[in-house]
Amino acid sequence: MYWGLSLVRNQEGKQKVSTGISPSGPIHLGNLREILTGEIIYKSLLLSGKDASFIYLCDDIDPLRKVYPFLPETYSAHVGKPLRDIPAPEGNQSYSEYFLAPFLKSIESLDVKPEIIRTGQLYAEGKFGDIIKTIIERRMEVRDILQEISGRELEENWFPYNPKCSRCGRINSAVAYDYSDGYVYYRCSCGNEGKSNIYRDEGKLPWRLEWPAKWKILSVTIEPFGKDHGTQGGSYDTGKAISEKIFDYPAPLPQMFERILLKGKGAMHSSTGVNIPATEILDFAPPEIVRYMMARVPPSRHIEFDPEAGFLNLMDEFERLLKMNSENRLDEDQKTLLSISSAGKSMDNMPDYRHLTTLVQIYMNNEQIRNVLERSGKRYPENILQARINQARYWVERYAPESSRFHVLDEKSPVTLDEKGKKVICNLLENIRSLGEWKADAIHEAARNAIQESGIPPSEGFVAIYRSMIGKEKGPRIGFFFEGMERDKVERRLSFLCGV
Ligand SMILES: [Zn+2]
Structure with missing residues (x-):
C-alpha cells in the first residue's frame, strides 16, 4: 500500500x-519536504475518502535568533525581536513577509x-489566551511533565510564557514573575518593567508548549515534522x-521525515550556502x-537530490511512469503516486524535457522551438510549453553537466576527419538527401545505415558525426537532434565537410 494511504488508514x-x-x-x-509531506498526507486522506483539511503555520512571532550571514551587521539591533516586527532587508514589508512571500x-x-x-x-486575535x-x-504540573520527559531541569524561576518587552521589543529577554487576571508581569534586561496581555500578541509560549497549544486550538490530527523534533524526550514527546x-x-498522528541532501554536498542549510532556494x-x-x-x-528515507x-x-523516470499509465500498466501504488505527483492534473500531453534540453541549445528563441515541435506534429498548451522551454534553458x-552541453558548429567551421569518418559523413549526406519526411526515426535510421555502409563500428561512426x-x-x-535543426542547414554542413 502507498505509504500515505497506509499512514492514514485508521484515522477516523x-x-x-x-x-x-x-x-x-x-x-x-x-x-x-516538510510542506510536501503534509500535502501528500492531505491528498492521501482525500483519496481515502476522508474529510480532511490542510493548514500551514508561519511562525512569524518567533524571535530573530542571530545575525545570519546573509544579513547586514545592523540587524544585531533586531536580535530577539519577533520576525514580524523587524523591517525586511529591502522594501517596506516585514522581515517575515519578505521571506515568506516568494515561498508562498x-x-x-x-x-x-x-x-x-x-x-x-x-x-x-487572542486565540491562545485561554x-x-x-x-x-x-x-507546576506542566513543569513536572517537561522535566520528567525531556530529562532537562528547568530553572527555579521558570515561567511558561515569554513576554514581549514594551520598550525594547524583544520577546526573549524579559523575565515573567507573576500572573494576575489575564496579565503576565515582567522585568526586562533593558531595565523596563511591564505587563503583557495574554489575549494579545504581547508575548508567546515557549516552543515546547506552543506546539501542543496549536494542536488543541486548531484541532490538528496529523503532523509531519523533522527528526530533530522526534528524538526521545524531544518536543513531540513533551508536546504529546x-x-x-x-x-x-x-x-496528532506523527510522521517524521528525513532530510534532503544535496548530492556530493550533504545536508542543506540556509547559512552554509549548501542549498537551493525553494524558489529556484x-x-x-x-x-x-x-x-x-x-x-x-x-518520508523515513532521506532524499539525495542531484540537480545535474x-x-x-528523475525526469526520465517520471516520463516512464506516464508512458506505463498510457498503456494501462500501473499497479495501485503507482497510480496513487502518479495522482499525487500530478496533483490530479492530466499529464497526457507534456513536452519531453530531455528533448527540450537539446532544442534550447540549438535555438535562442522559444518561437523557433515551438515551430520545430509543430513541424513534427507535436502541439502543447502554450503556457505549459513556454514554461517548460524556459525551465530546460535554465537547467x-x-x-x-559538461556531457549534456553542446554548441552547434558553424556551417563552414573546419573539422579534421580521417578517411573513414569522412566516408560516414558523405554517406550520411546521401542518405539524408533521399529521405522523405524529416522525422527523428527516419534520420536515425539514415545515420545507422551510413555508418554501416562505411564499414566501421557504430560507436566510431557516431563519434565522426558528433x-x-x-x-x-x-x-x-x-x-531528435537533426530533426530539431533546419534540414537545409544539416545538408549544407554535411556537404561542406564532404567537399561536394
Ligand atoms: Zn526590554
Whole structure:
C-alpha cells in the first residue's frame, strides 16, 4: 500500500494536517519536504475518502535568533525581536513577509494550497489566551511533565510564557514573575518593567508548549515534522504529554521525515550556502517533478537530490511512469503516486524535457522551438510549453553537466576527419538527401545505415558525426537532434565537410 494511504488508514472523523515554518531566512528545498509531506498526507486522506483539511503555520512571532550571514551587521539591533516586527532587508514589508512571500508563491505553483495561518495573528486575535491561562494556572504540573520527559531541569524561576518587552521589543529577554487576571508581569534586561496581555500578541509560549497549544486550538490530527523534533524526550514527546494531560486533547498522528541532501554536498542549510532556494527549483523543475521527488519515497528515507545529471534521470523516470499509465500498466501504488505527483492534473500531453534540453541549445528563441515541435506534429498548451522551454534553458545554463552541453558548429567551421569518418559523413549526406519526411526515426535510421555502409563500428561512426556537428565525441540522440535543426542547414554542413 502507498505509504500515505497506509499512514492514514485508521484515522477516523474530521482530519486536519498541519505543517509550518519559522520564516527566518531564505526558504530552501529542504523546507519543501516538510510542506510536501503534509500535502501528500492531505491528498492521501482525500483519496481515502476522508474529510480532511490542510493548514500551514508561519511562525512569524518567533524571535530573530542571530545575525545570519546573509544579513547586514545592523540587524544585531533586531536580535530577539519577533520576525514580524523587524523591517525586511529591502522594501517596506516585514522581515517575515519578505521571506515568506516568494515561498508562498512557489508552493502555489506546486499546486499546494493549504490554509496559510500566521501564528502572530493567532496571538493578536487572542486565540491562545485561554490555553495560556490554563498553562500558567497549572504551571507546576506542566513543569513536572517537561522535566520528567525531556530529562532537562528547568530553572527555579521558570515561567511558561515569554513576554514581549514594551520598550525594547524583544520577546526573549524579559523575565515573567507573576500572573494576575489575564496579565503576565515582567522585568526586562533593558531595565523596563511591564505587563503583557495574554489575549494579545504581547508575548508567546515557549516552543515546547506552543506546539501542543496549536494542536488543541486548531484541532490538528496529523503532523509531519523533522527528526530533530522526534528524538526521545524531544518536543513531540513533551508536546504529546502536555496535550493529553493538560489540554485533554489527543496528540496528532506523527510522521517524521528525513532530510534532503544535496548530492556530493550533504545536508542543506540556509547559512552554509549548501542549498537551493525553494524558489529556484521551479526555475528548472516542472511542478510535478518536485512533487514526484517527494512522493516517490516514504518520508523515513532521506532524499539525495542531484540537480545535474540525476535530475534528468528523475525526469526520465517520471516520463516512464506516464508512458506505463498510457498503456494501462500501473499497479495501485503507482497510480496513487502518479495522482499525487500530478496533483490530479492530466499529464497526457507534456513536452519531453530531455528533448527540450537539446532544442534550447540549438535555438535562442522559444518561437523557433515551438515551430520545430509543430513541424513534427507535436502541439502543447502554450503556457505549459513556454514554461517548460524556459525551465530546460535554465537547467542547461545552470546545472547541465559538461556531457549534456553542446554548441552547434558553424556551417563552414573546419573539422579534421580521417578517411573513414569522412566516408560516414558523405554517406550520411546521401542518405539524408533521399529521405522523405524529416522525422527523428527516419534520420536515425539514415545515420545507422551510413555508418554501416562505411564499414566501421557504430560507436566510431557516431563519434565522426558528433565531431562534425558539435565538435564533441558524444551528443544528443542524432534523430531528435537533426530533426530539431533546419534540414537545409544539416545538408549544407554535411556537404561542406564532404567537399561536394
Ligand atoms: Zn526590554
